[in-house]
Amino acid sequence: MNTILITGGAGFIGSHVVREFVYKYPEKKIINIDALTYAGNLENLSDIENCNNYQFIKADITNASSIMEIFQKHKPDGIIHLAAESHVDRSITNPLEFVMTNVIGTVNLLNAAKEIWKDNYEGKRFHHVSTDEVYGALGETGFFTEETSYDPHSPYSASKASSDHFVRAYHDTYGLPIVITNCSNNYGPNHFPEKLIPLCIHNILNNKPLPIYGNGKYTRDWLFVIDHAKAIDLVFHKGENGNSYNVGGFNEWQNIDLVKELCKQMDEKLNRSIGTAANLITFIKDRPGHDLRYAIDATKINKELNWSPSVTFEEGLSKTIDWFLENKDWLENVTSGDYQKYYQKQYTK
Ligand code: NAD
Ligand code: TYD
Numbered sequence: 001m002n003t004i005l006i007t008g009g010a011g012f013i014g015s016h017v018v019r020e021f022v023y024k025y026p027e028k029k030i031i032n033i034d035a036l037t038y039a040g041n042l043e044n045l046s047d048i049e050n051c052n053n054y055q056f057i058k059a060d061i062t063n064a065s066s067i068m069e070i071f072q073k074h075k076p077d078g079i080i081h082l083a084a085e086s087h088v089d090r091s092i093t094n095p096l097e098f099v100m101t102n103v104i105g106t107v108n109l110l111n112a113a114k115e116i117w118k119d120n121y122e123g124k125r126f127h128h129v130s131t132d133e134v135y136g137a138l139g140e141t142g143f144f145t146e147e148t149s150y151d152p153h154s155p156y157s158a159s160k161a162s163s164d165h166f167v168r169a170y171h172d173t174y175g176l177p178i179v180i181t182n183c184s185n186n187y188g189p190n191h192f193p194e195k196l197i198p199l200c201i202h203n204i205l206n207n208k209p210l211p212i213y214g215n216g217k218y219t220r221d222w223l224f225v226i227d228h229a230k231a232i233d234l235v236f237h238k239g240e241n242g243n244s245y246n247v248g249g250f251n252e253w254q255n256i257d258l259v260k261e262l263c264k265q266m267d268e269k270l271n272r273s274i275g276t277a278a279n280l281i282t283f284i285k286d287r288p289g290h291d292l293r294y295a296i297d298a299t300k301i302n303k304e305l306n307w308s309p310s311v312t313f314e315e316g317l318s319k320t321i322d323w324f325l326e327n328k329d330w331l332e333n334v335t336s337g338d339y340q341k342y343y344q345k346q347y348t349k
Contacts, residue, residue: 216256248296
């Protein structure tokens with residue numbers, strides 16, 4: 001493969017995937033397509049923007065003709081599709097936006113790939129990056145495997161489930177070479193501060209309340225974002241055509257316990273007396289349709305592709321907090337909205 005096109009590369013996970021590929025595969029051209037919505041931030045990639053094998057193209061995947069034009073022009077051999085609306089709370093307020101990007105946008109990419117590859121699929125691959133949320137909610141025991149039936153509950157997870165079905169349908173109907181990864185909750189550097197961990201880091205720094213939905217006993221399985229990027233690299237290159245792979249950390253935390261661990265580490269790093277941050281914990285009204293528990297069985301990717309997480313949660317969380325403390329400008333730019341001027345400054349001279 002000579003050209004790999006990554007969608008959503010200016011977002012949280014996408015930026016780590018783009019960086020991984022640009023450095024690891026200097027002989028390949030890496031094209032990042034992103035619409036730069038509120039969640040897209042090119043500052044995430046400022047360290048690689050001048051690399052010879054990297055190119056950014058501002059484009060919206062809901063626009064079929066502009067996507068087709070880009071595919072015709074650059075003829076990518078591989079697609080790694082991360083562009084999405086990704087925040088459950090926003091999907092509750094505005095479901096249609098999630099249908100547009102997550103469903104229609106994905107189908108536009110599938111159509112464009114099918115068209116330029118013209119049924120000659122030798123050496124080609126469409127990797128769809130999805131979530132464990134498509135499987136619905138677990139009770140207090142059990143794990144999601146690749147065989148678990150889909151049972152999405154939020155507009156976000158319903159739109160991602162739909163996109164997964166379309167990707168599989170293009171494989172079954174047209175033979176398109178695809179792989180899908182379904183990953184658990186990510187955390188790490190560049191995480192947008194609307195999600196639980198970066199929101200709490202931001203609020204602790206600013207002495208603001210830490211909002212915990214409901215009783216805080218909801219459970220998520222957390223994975224360090226760079227471990228997810230490495231899993232994507234492995235599945236993209238070595239995964240079995242037509243297969244899906246669950247990716248997760250075997251690392252379950254109830255939200256309240258996670259936030260308490262975060263508070264403890266933040267107090268230590270900020271030299272504040274223990275208990276300062278935890279005093280900010282505030283229980284608030286629950287999220288509607290809140291899924292009780294997610295937990296991934298990652299045996300398949302572990303056994304078949306020899307992937308496992310490289311850091312423990314405590315280490316990953318410590319690295320994440322350190323990154324936010326060392327990059328207060330990034331956090332300030334994101335919360336003030338200034339990051340949206342970056343594209344203007346860098347790319348439209
Ligand atoms: P994010 O919200 O941080 O980034 C999404 C990116 O997509 C942004 O750069 C945004 O500008 C871009 N985008 C949105 N709409 C677009 C459109 N119409 N056209 C082109 N670009 C558009 O998301 P993330 O957390 O990095 O998630 C990336 C992918 O991974 C998503 O597909 C998500 O479903 C999946 N995923 C996320 C998690 C998680 O914990 N965050 C876990 C598993 C899977
Ligand atoms: P989030 O980071 O939004 O990811 P997801 O909904 O995709 O799992 O939320 C993680 C968990 O934290 C989820 O159970 C909802 C909860 N949560 C809060 O309790 N308070 C908050 O302010 C946020 C954003 C999330």
